[in-house]
Amino acid sequence: MTLLAVHDLVVARGGLRTVEGVSFSLAPGQALILRGPNGIGKTTLLRTIAGLQPPVGGGIEMAEDAVAYAAHADGLKGALSVAENLAFWAQVFGGGGIEAALSAMALEPLADRPAAALSAGQKRRLGLARLLVARRPLWVLDEPTVSLDAASVLRFADMMRGHLSEGGAALIATHIDLGLDARILDLTPFRAQGITPSRPAGFNEAFA
Amino acid sequence: MSIWEYANPVKFMRTSGAILPWIGAGAAVCTVTGLAWGFLTPDDYRQGSTVKIVFLHVPAAMMAINIWVMMLAASLIWLIRRHHVSALAAKAAAPIGAVMTLIGLITGAVWGQPMWGTWWEWDPRLTSFLILLLFYIGYIALWSAVEDPDSAADLTAVLCLVGSVFALLSRYAVLFWNQGLHQGASLSVQSGERMSAVYRYPLYLTMLGFGLLFLALMLVRTRTEIRRRRLAALQARELRA
Amino acid sequence: MIALLRRDLRLAVRAGGGFGLGVAFFLILCSLVPFGVGPDSGALQPIAPGILWLGALLACLLSLDRIFALDHEDGSLDLLATSPLPLEGAVAIKALAHWITTGLPLIVAAPLFGILLHLPAGAIPSLLVSLLVGTPALSMLGAFGAAVTVGLRRGGLLLSLLVLPLYIPTLIFGTEMIRRGQQGGDAATPLLFLAGITAGVLAVIPFAAAAALRVNLR
Numbered sequence: 001m002t003l004l005a006v007h008d009l010v011v012a013r014g015g016l017r018t019v020e021g022v023s024f025s026l027a028p029g030q031a032l033i034l035r036g037p038n039g040i041g042k043t044t045l046l047r048t049i050a051g052l053q054p055p056v057g058g059g060i061e062m063a064e065d066a067v068a069y070a071a072h073a074d075g076l077k078g079a080l081s082v083a084e085n086l087a088f089w090a091q092v093f094g095g096g097g098i099e100a101a102l103s104a105m106a107l108e109p110l111a112d113r114p115a116a117a118l119s120a121g122q123k124r125r126l127g128l129a130r131l132l133v134a135r136r137p138l139w140v141l142d143e144p145t146v147s148l149d150a151a152s153v154l155r156f157a158d159m160m161r162g163h164l165s166e167g168g169a170a171l172i173a174t175h176i177d178l179g180l181d182a183r184i185l186d187l188t189p190f191r192a193q194g195i196t197p198s199r200p201a202g203f204n205e206a207f208a
Numbered sequence: 209m210s211i212w213e214y215a216n217p218v219k220f221m222r223t224s225g226a227i228l229p230w231i232g233a234g235a236a237v238c239t240v241t242g243l244a245w246g247f248l249t250p251d252d253y254r255q256g257s258t259v260k261i262v263f264l265h266v267p268a269a270m271m272a273i274n275i276w277v278m279m280l281a282a283s284l285i286w287l288i289r290r291h292h293v294s295a296l297a298a299k300a301a302a303p304i305g306a307v308m309t310l311i312g313l314i315t316g317a318v319w320g321q322p323m324w325g326t327w328w329e330w331d332p333r334l335t336s337f338l339i340l341l342l343f344y345i346g347y348i349a350l351w352s353a354v355e356d357p358d359s360a361a362d363l364t365a366v367l368c369l370v371g372s373v374f375a376l377l378s379r380y381a382v383l384f385w386n387q388g389l390h391q392g393a394s395l396s397v398q399s400g401e402r403m404s405a406v407y408r409y410p411l412y413l414t415m416l417g418f419g420l421l422f423l424a425l426m427l428v429r430t431r432t433e434i435r436r437r438r439l440a441a442l443q444a445r446e447l448r449a
Numbered sequence: 450m451i452a453l454l455r456r457d458l459r460l461a462v463r464a465g466g467g468f469g470l471g472v473a474f475f476l477i478l479c480s481l482v483p484f485g486v487g488p489d490s491g492a493l494q495p496i497a498p499g500i501l502w503l504g505a506l507l508a509c510l511l512s513l514d515r516i517f518a519l520d521h522e523d524g525s526l527d528l529l530a531t532s533p534l535p536l537e538g539a540v541a542i543k544a545l546a547h548w549i550t551t552g553l554p555l556i557v558a559a560p561l562f563g564i565l566l567h568l569p570a571g572a573i574p575s576l577l578v579s580l581l582v583g584t585p586a587l588s589m590l591g592a593f594g595a596a597v598t599v600g601l602r603r604g605g606l607l608l609s610l611l612v613l614p615l616y617i618p619t620l621i622f623g624t625e626m627i628r629r630g631q632q633g634g635d636a637a638t639p640l641l642f643l644a645g646i647t648a649g650v651l652a653v654i655p656f657a658a659a660a661a662l663r664v665n666l667r
Contacts, residue, residue, distance in 0.1 A: 014356055016444050050531050053667030069531045073524025079463035080456070091452035092532045130528075342614040349610055353601050362664040363597050367611065370593065370657050374615045377646070381618040384642070385625060 002027050003062060003138050003169045006049070010057035010192075013044045017056060017192035024185060026138070028167040031160070031180050035173075036187035042173040043071070043142055045187070049171065050140045068093075068136035070144060074127030078116030082107055082126055085115050090133035101132035104159045105152070120147040128156055131163075139163065139170040145178070153178070215291035217434050224427045232424040238417030245410040261319045263411055267418035269312035272340060275305030275422060279347075280372045283365035293430065295361035296437070298368065299351050300429030304422055306344035313337055332382040339378045343371045357437065450534060450542050457546035471508040471551040472558045478504045479562040490567040497566035498576070498627035502620055504562070505555050505580060506587065506613075512551050513591040514608055516543050517599040517662065526599075530666055536659040544585075544592035544655075552584035568631070575630025579643060583623040586647040589654045590615045596658040600665045618646055 002025045010020040018041025026032055034042050048055050050069040076085050086098040102108050105125040110118065115126065124147050131139055139160075145153050157178045160170060164180075172182075246263035282298035285291055316334060317327045328334070350367055354360035461468065482500050486492050520526040529539050559580055560573050568576065594612035598604035626639040 015358055047667070050527075052527060052530060065533050067531055069527065071524060071527065073522070073527070075520075075523055075525040075528040077456070077460055077523070077525070079460055084456075084459075088452055088456045089528070092529070092534055094533060339614060339617060342610075346607075346611045346614060349607055350597065353598075353603070353607050359664050359667070363661055366657050366661050366664075367597060370615070370654070374618065377618045378614075378621075381621040381642070384639075385621045 003066065004049070004171070005061040006058070007061075008058040009045070009048070009055055009060065011041055011044045011048045011053075012056045013041060018044050019187050019190040020057070020192045022058070022185075022187070022190050026169040026171065028137070028169055029164050031164055031170040031172065031182035033172050033174060033178075033180075033182050033184045034187060035175070035184055040187050040191055042187060046071070046140050046142050046171065046173055062138065066136055066138045067140050068131050068134040068138070069140045069142075070127055070131060071142040072146070074123050075130070076115045076123055076126060078114060081112050081114055082118070083111040085126060086129060086133055089130045093134040093136070096133070096135070098129075098133055101129040104132055104162075105129040105155060121149055121152060124148055125152055125155075128159070132159070137168050139168065139172075141170060141172045141174070143174055144172060145174060145176045215289070215293050217293055217438075220293050221431060221434060224431060228424060228427050228431075231420055231427065235417055235420035235424050238413055239421055240417075242410050242413030242415075242417050246407075246414060249406050249410060256322075258319055258322050259407070261315050262407065263414045265312060265315040265319060266411060267415045268308045268315065269337065270415060271418050271422055272305055272309040272312050272337065274419075275301050275308060276340065276343070276372070276375070279305065279368055283368040286361055287365050287369075292361070292437075293434070295365065296433040297426060297430045299361070299364070300433055301422075301426050302344060302348050302351065304425050304429070306341060306348060308418075308422070309337055309341045309344060313341065332379075332385075335382045336375075336379045339382075340375055343375050347371065357440075450538055453529075453534065453539060453542045454546055457543060458549060461546070461550040468550055468554050471512060472554045474511060475504045475508045475555055475558065475562060478507065479565050482566065493567045494569070494631075497563065497568040498572070498624045498631065500566055501559060501562060501568070501576060501627070502579075502583075502623045505552075505559075505584060506616055506620060508555055509547075509551055509584065509587045509591060510609055510612065512547065513595050513612065514598070514605045516547055516592050516595040518595070518604070521599050521665075526662070527666060530663070536662055537655040540592055540596065540658045540662065541589075541651075541655045544589045544658075547592065548585055548588035552580075552588055556580045556584065568627075571633070572627055572631040575636050576627050578640065579623045579626040582640065582643050582647055583619045586619050586650040587616060589650050589658075593654050593658040593661065596661040596665070599662065619643065622646065 005025040007023050008020075009022045011018055011022075022045065024032060034045065036042055044053070046069070047053050049060060050067050052069070075089070077088075080088070083098060083102070086101060090096065090098050090101075102111055105128055107122075107125060107129055110122060115123065118126065124144075128144060131141075145156065148156060153176065157180060160178065160180060163170065170182075172178075243263055246260055249260065251257045251259065279298045279301050282294045282301070286295040286298065313334070316337075320329065321327050347364055347367060350364050351360055354363055479500065482496075483493060486496065517526060520529070530536055556577060559576055563573055563576055591612055594608045594615070597611060598608045601607060622639040622643040626636050626643060628634075629636040629639065
């Protein structure tokens with residue numbers, strides 16, 4: 001059984017291909033870490049898998065409503081308290097209580113503070129705690145450890161291990177070693193090689 | 209052989225390049241002859257020589273509406289079949305349509321001054337053309353505001369769809385609001401003779417001329433847009449290499 | 450969906466000015482008009498329906514760009530798009546929240562402003578009904594405009610350029626209804642048109658707005 005299967009995926013940003021021919025699959029309990037230089041298209045690939053933009057070519061197979069996506073912006077409202085922010089996403093995603101998520105990222109002491117008063121690292125922790133209330137099997141994470149301190153990174157790694165041991169899977173773009181038992185996929189060989197006439201990607205390339 | 213083959217930009221460029229001079233020449237001949245012929249027609253017994261502005265006013269007003277309909281069709285083709293040439297043709301047509309609307313409004317004002325004694329009257333027909341102009345402006349502004357060309361095509365196509373419904377709705381809403389001075393349609397199949405043949409034939413000629421003129425301008429502008437896209441693609445490729 | 454509505458309303462209350470700002474703008478507009486046209490009730494009375502509707506239109510326009518822009522900036526919109534909530538539903542809820550925070554206070558305050566502009570008491574009911582039936586369409590069309598312009602720089606100006614022409618039919622039938630109420634004419638016809646437009650807009654526009662949002666998210 002696989003949670004996510006990607007075949008020969010081609011993604012594009014601004015009408016130009018970034019990576020092409022990417023194939024991998026994720027089974028429950030597995031994590032895959034994406035590597036590659038800046039601008040190669042890690043974020044674009046993750047957004048495509050999260051369903052925020054259509055792929056140019058290839059296929060993505062997964063169950064509907066399987067993805068919990070977390071990127072640079074945490075989707076927090078400064079006027080709401082930490083607990084209210086989390087409770088809102090729990091309700092939207094049909095998840096349950098927020099206590100477990102608060103304690104996983106050590107946010108209980110901050111629960112009643114308005115999110116606007118949090119530091120960047122604390123906001124990030126709240127953004128990651130949201131993954132737990134979403135109760136989705138596949139986490140798609142874009143640089144999840146940005147602005148976290150060392151202790152929080154360890155806590156996040158623990159949370160990730162818990163998620164994987166419960167049958168979840170994760171696709172992570174990160175340059176930090178989380179100490180997970182994860183495969184690593186370097187995107188550099190998949191960088192789009194200009195234009196192949198047999199497979200015109202978009203209009204811009206149809207003239208070749 | 210299907211019409212969709214012209215959705216291939218290379219094929220479109222080749223074909224449009226070949227027919228463009230003929231269409232351009234046809235537009236010039238019809239428009240110039242029609243306008244000259246119209247100018248030589250006798251004065252109307254009631255309207256005097258002001259009647260001659262009809263040869264500019266009616267074709268421009270007709271094209272203003274037809275071009276919007278063409279943009280609507282092109283937008284639907286883009287949304288359904290994702291042919292880029294179609295989206296670019298809609299983009300190319302919009303400024304022409306806006307100018308046609310403006311010509312219709314200005315010639316109407318010039319004619320209205322001696323006939324109705326006022327440059328502008330909030331008459332349903334005039335008002336709906338003003339509203340049409342607003343829709344054209346919004347459409348053009350949206351095209352120029354969105355950077356990613358495919359997103360711009362999608363957003364403007366959706367706007368064109370919604371705008372069409374509301375332009376039509378406004379057309380009938382203003383009827384409700386003010387009954388107006390403007391005479392009925394100048395040419396109409398059902399109502400028989402409204403306009404004598406002296407004026408009718410040159411009018412047909414200028415209408416044909418304006419149609420061809422639009423076609424020629426639209427092809428030129430679409431070709432420019434396609435070349436612009438090709439240039440962007442080449443630059444991006446160079447940057448990546 | 451209820452959660453989204455509750456959150457948006459709570460944000461409007463906490464951020465301050467959510468409820469009051471539109472009404473304050475409306476008040477200023479209605480008090481400036483007499484300075485422009487003179488205090489004479491003979492001059493004010495015939496234009497009162499138009500001023501009241503234009504005021505509602507502009508007050509509504511003021512807060513439109515915030516419908517999606519804030520959620521776009523902080524990433525909430527991405528998360529909503531990946532949530533089980535259909536985006537069409539999210540659009541409808543956000544338009545509803547906008548209507549509750551701007552449309553509803555305007556309706557409540559409108560009779561007061563009608564008095565300021567010498568609108569006869571007999572026309573007040575038609576004023577209220579026309580606003581009640583018409584303003585939901587304003588919020589929904591505004592949500593469409595906000596969805597189209599959400600990621601753009603200087604989107605605010607473009608937003609008004611796109612949305613205001615869409616308001617024309619609502620404006621025409623809304624003012625016509627008050628005018629007929631004022632003169633004791635048959636107000637049912639414009640009311641039915643107004644209700645028809647609002648119903649059509651509420652049924653169709655969420656899909657167009659959600660389509661535009663999806664384009665802007667990618």
